[in-house]
Amino acid sequence: MSPFFKKAVSSNNVTAQEATEAVRTLLRYIGENPNREGLIETPDRYCRALLELTEGYSAKPEEILSTTFESQSDEMVLLKDIEFSSTCEHHLLSFSGKAHVAYIPSEGRIVGLSKLARIVDTFSQRLQVQERLTQQVAEAIQTHLKPQGVAVVFEGMHSCMCVRGVRKQSAKMVTSTMLGLFRESPASRNEFMSFITRN
């Protein structure tokens, strides 16, 4: 067992040993031998990977968005093509792609650009469906930055649809959440949509 794991007991009081044993059971379930050389460390690795993929649960959006700056502009700010990778809560397989996040500042308050990408990561690194992920990113920015509007679009490829099941390798899911001015004003929404569709 790795040193990282020795002290790891989850918030549900599940020990690392119980978690790795569960993975050993899964390996036996598919007819594998968890004691063969190539698999001996796999349960440990898998549990660590799963913790890493879900470390967004402990991030605090209000802290990420707590540092703001003054600006004279009240024009749309857009960060587009933000790579994201998340885990589908139905199959525990990855879905990934790009997110586009925009807001219209209120009372001259802007946020560091990287923070928009950090908010995307915070909610991506959880078990998700893409609709909820999109909504949570938009609502966190609306709640903690209080801009005039927020627009968020996610474009994701879902492994659970590509490598198994219906096996559609190119199908892309597009989800959006528009709040405030982006919801009320077609002009703002159209400006956002035209920017994200442009190369």
Ligand SMILES: Nc1nc2c(ncn2[C@@H]2O[C@H](COP(=O)(O)OP(=O)(O)OP(=O)(O)O)[C@@H](O)[C@H]2O)c(=O)[nH]1
């Ligand atoms: N709406 C939505 N559906 C998702 C997302 N990720 C995966 N799914 C879908 O969740 C559904 C789960 O359906 P089920 O019928 O319970 O599971 P399943 O038998 O594995 O379904 P198939 O994938 O069709 O084989 C599937 O249709 C997936 O494509 C997501 O982010 N949003």
Ligand SMILES: [Zn+2]
């Ligand atoms: Zn899935």
